[in-house]
Amino acid sequence: MTVDRGLTLASRVRTSEGLELPRLGLGVFQTPPGAVTRQAVAWALAAGYRLIDTAAMYGNEADVGEAVRQSGIPREEIVVTTKLWFTDHGFEAGQAAARKSHAKLGLGPIDLYLIHWPRAESPEARLASWRALEKLRADGVVRTIGVSNYAIRHLEELREEAGVSPSVNQVEFHPFVYDAGLLAYAEEQKIVIEAYSPLTRGRRLDDPTLSSIARAHGKSPSQVLVRWGLQHGLVELPKSVHEERIRENAAVYDFSLSPQELGRLDHLGDGGRVGAIDPATLP
Numbered sequence: 001m002t003v004d005r006g007l008t009l010a011s012r013v014r015t016s017e018g019l020e021l022p023r024l025g026l027g028v029f030q031t032p033p034g035a036v037t038r039q040a041v042a043w044a045l046a047a048g049y050r051l052i053d054t055a056a057m058y059g060n061e062a063d064v065g066e067a068v069r070q071s072g073i074p075r076e077e078i079v080v081t082t083k084l085w086f087t088d089h090g091f092e093a094g095q096a097a098a099r100k101s102h103a104k105l106g107l108g109p110i111d112l113y114l115i116h117w118p119r120a121e122s123p124e125a126r127l128a129s130w131r132a133l134e135k136l137r138a139d140g141v142v143r144t145i146g147v148s149n150y151a152i153r154h155l156e157e158l159r160e161e162a163g164v165s166p167s168v169n170q171v172e173f174h175p176f177v178y179d180a181g182l183l184a185y186a187e188e189q190k191i192v193i194e195a196y197s198p199l200t201r202g203r204r205l206d207d208p209t210l211s212s213i214a215r216a217h218g219k220s221p222s223q224v225l226v227r228w229g230l231q232h233g234l235v236e237l238p239k240s241v242h243e244e245r246i247r248e249n250a251a252v253y254d255f256s257l258s259p260q261e262l263g264r265l266d267h268l269g270d271g272g273r274v275g276a277i278d279p280a281t282l283p
Contacts, residue, residue, distance in 0.1 A: 007230060008253050009048045015167035016190045019112060019144040022079060023230060024250060025051025027196055027239035033060040036241055041067035043243045045078070047250055053170075053196070053237050055083035055116055056101050065105035080107055081170075083116035083148055084133070089125045094132030095141075102141050113142040114170055118154040119282050126154070127161050134162075146170070146192075149279040152185050159189070170194035171279065173234060174225055176204055178269040183232065194235040199225050199249075201274045209264055217255045220248060227252045228265050 012020040026044040031037045037060040041052055045067070054064045061082055068078055082105065088097035102110055113133060120126045133145040146168030147158070159165050169186060173179070173195035186193045204210065205221040214221045222238070226249055229236040238249040257265070271278075 009250055010050075013192055013233075013235065015144060015146075015192050016165070017144045017167045019079070019167065021112070021168070021192060021235060022049070022051035023235055024226070024252075025049060025053050025079070025081075025194075025235065025237045026246065027053045027237040028060055028064060029053075029055070029058055029196070029239055031058070031060055031239065031241055033058075033063055037063035038067040038070075040241045040246065042071065043246050045071045045073055047247050049246075049250065050077055051079045051081070051235070051237075053081045053194075055085070056088075056097060057083070057085045057116065061101055061104040062106070065107050068107055075107065079111045080105060081112040081114065082110055083114045084129060086117040086119040089115075089120045089129045091128040091132045091135075094129045095136060098132070098136050098141055109140055110142040112144045112146060112168060114146045114148045114168065115150075117149045117277075117282070118147070118151070118279065119277075123157055123161075126157070130158060130162055144168070148194075148196075149277075149282075151280045151282070152182060154279070154282075155185070155189070155191070165189040165191055168192045168194055168235075170196055170237075172197050172273055172275045173229065174198050174200055174204075175210070175228060175265040175268040176200060176207075176270055176272040178266055180266075187233075192235060193233070194237055195229045196237050197239075197274050198229050198234075198236050199238050200272075203274055204272065207268065209268060213257070213261050213264065216261075217257075219252075219255060222249060223252050224257070224265075227255065227257055228262065231257055231262060 146166040148170035
């Protein structure tokens with residue numbers, strides 16, 4: 001068995017804006033605010049994670065900030081992401097929402113701030129939100145800006161109208177929603193793809209192909225999914241509130257998937273999203 005010794009839990013990718021972004025992070029979508037979020041983040045940080053992904057819509061930004069502060073880990077080692085919800089699109093509204101998130105986190109500048117969805121009243125509203133993010137970056141409220149759930153045409157709109165490409169695009173990505181076109185576009189435009197719901201929220205873990213490959217490596221289906229994303233150059237954001245699973249999801253550096261195994265997984269793509277909305281359907 002050949003193992004990629006260059007890929008470790010400490011591995012990071014440098015974004016176009018210079019942020020050193022960890023390749024593995026903890027997502028806290030649907031993690032209840034309060035002690036549950038604080039404990040999950042504490043377990044992740046103790047296990048070596050250095051990227052925590054939250055959002056205003058999740059309602060747990062304050063708990064993420066508290067757990068980071070209580071961790072004892074130097075602040076500069078941890079990257080915290082949060083997001084602008086679609087009801088706050090606009091230049092003034094976007095800035096106000098970001099400043100609320102900034103205050104709730106209580107960690108100084110937000111490391112990575114994303115437009116959560118391209119859903120908006122109009123393309124002009126989307127662009128106004130991007131201008132708000134640019135202003136927030138200039139003002140030092142956020143360090144790095146990007147988007148989430150953007151299809152290629154939304155990214156093209158931004159590049160054509162604003163003259164830039166975002167440094168990050170966070171989307172649902174796993175073998176059952178494998179968008180090779182988006183990956184190729186992102187590489188060309190130097191956009192880092194972050195994968196949310198990389199474990200399919202547990203809905204596809206019994207897939208026969210996935211299970212077979214997991215057995216061959218003595219690993220769980222979840223570990224194979226995380227490893228698949230890492231070998232495709234993604235930043236993986238698995239979510240869990242259980243300490244043993246948080247640690248299990250990070251135990252993916254002692255094996256590699258062969259080109260043949262990657263190909264078998266790539267061909268599982270059936271459009272089976274676990275998210276409620278396909279970004280490509282948004283105007």
